[in-house]
Structure formats: structure tokens, C-alpha cells
Amino acid sequence: MNQLLHRIGSGKGIIHSLLIGHVFLLLCCTVVYPQSPTIVTGRVVRASNGEPLIGASLFIKGSTRGTITNQLGYYQISINRPVELVGRFIGFQDMTQLVIPNASQRITTNFQLTSNDMQLRDAVVSANRVDEYLQKVPVAASVISQRDMERRSTYNTLEALNNVPNLVTDSWLSSQVSFSIRGYRRFSTM
The missing domain is CATH 2.60.40.1120 (Carboxypeptidase-like, regulatory domain)
Known part of the structure; x- marks a missing residue:
């Protein structure tokens, strides 16, 4: 005990302890805080x-x-x-x-x-909004393939679908587009 009091009294023990504490703290901060991004x-x-x-x-x-x-x-x-x-x-x-x-x-x-080639299938669009196979549709149906859409010389969907049988297209205010399909029991607008 006397030696401890003597070291503390001389000041060397406190400085040594503080120095070790600062080095330890510096190492911890380097690990915890990231350097410049x-x-x-x-x-x-x-x-x-x-x-x-x-x-x-x-x-x-x-x-x-x-x-x-x-x-x-x-x-x-x-x-x-x-x-x-x-x-x-x-x-x-x-x-x-x-x-x-x-x-x-x-x-x-x-x-x-690299390009991820995907095969797209034909889609059946019906007025009653129920998924149906093309063979089971009780009304006149038209299939528009991806190739047919690509052959059209337009980038506007409304114009591309203009010549599809049984499909009525309409637009107003240059942003409102309507597709009307003659369905099984009624005329509906999508």
C-alpha cells in the first residue's frame, strides 16, 4: 500500500495510467468510427x-x-x-x-x-375481366402478338391498337386513354 501511495504521490503512476488509457481509447475509436468514405x-x-x-x-x-x-x-x-x-x-x-x-x-x-432474353406469351383480353383460355371465349376474339405490335410504325399504344377488330379506342385531354372491348353480355370500358 505504501508503494502504491508513493507511486501516486510521485505522479509517475498517474501519467502512465493516463497514457495507457489514451492509447487504448485511440485504438478503440479507430475501429469504431470509419475513416473517410x-x-x-x-x-x-x-x-x-x-x-x-x-x-x-x-x-x-x-x-x-x-x-x-x-x-x-x-x-x-x-x-x-x-x-x-x-x-x-x-x-x-x-x-x-x-x-x-x-x-x-x-x-x-x-x-x-448481359441481356436476359424472355419469351412473352399471347394475352387474352376480355370484357368480363376473368382469365380465360382463347379457345373458351364465347365471342369474337383477336390475338395481338408481340411481333405484330413491333411491326406497327408507332410508339403510341393508342395508335398501335387502332386497327384491332372489336376494339374501340378513344382519348381526350391528351392524357386520358380509353379502350372499349365488345364483351359477352355488355359493352365495357377499361
């Missing part, structure tokens, strides 16, 4: 021809943080820990890349997304 930049393009994918989404897997690409396919997002960055665009396969922050605080990670 790393900026991840890059470009998202179509793998087949290098064309930029405008509006492609990139997000950190397992979180709600993300961003989208600009008109040239470029993006930017900040990270402060190793993450899995997912690139996604409608009609393309998702691509995931592991991104680890580095000391330079800037990383370039590009994404080349």
Missing part, C-alpha cells in the same frame, strides 16, 4: 456492344442505399466498408461485384450487363 465511380454498359444503360440502378446488397446511372451510363456512390455492389437494369441479368475501400479513397468499378 471511399467514392466508387464507374459505368454501366450493355455487354454486347458497350452501349450505356441510362437509368440502371446500383445498390449495396443488404441495405437501402443505392444510385442510378446518368445519361452516359456513369454512376457514383460512397462506401466506408467492404460491400457487394449490385448492378440491375430491366431486361438484363443482375451483376454483383465485391468492392473494398482503399487508401486512395477512389475506386472505379464498371458493370457490363
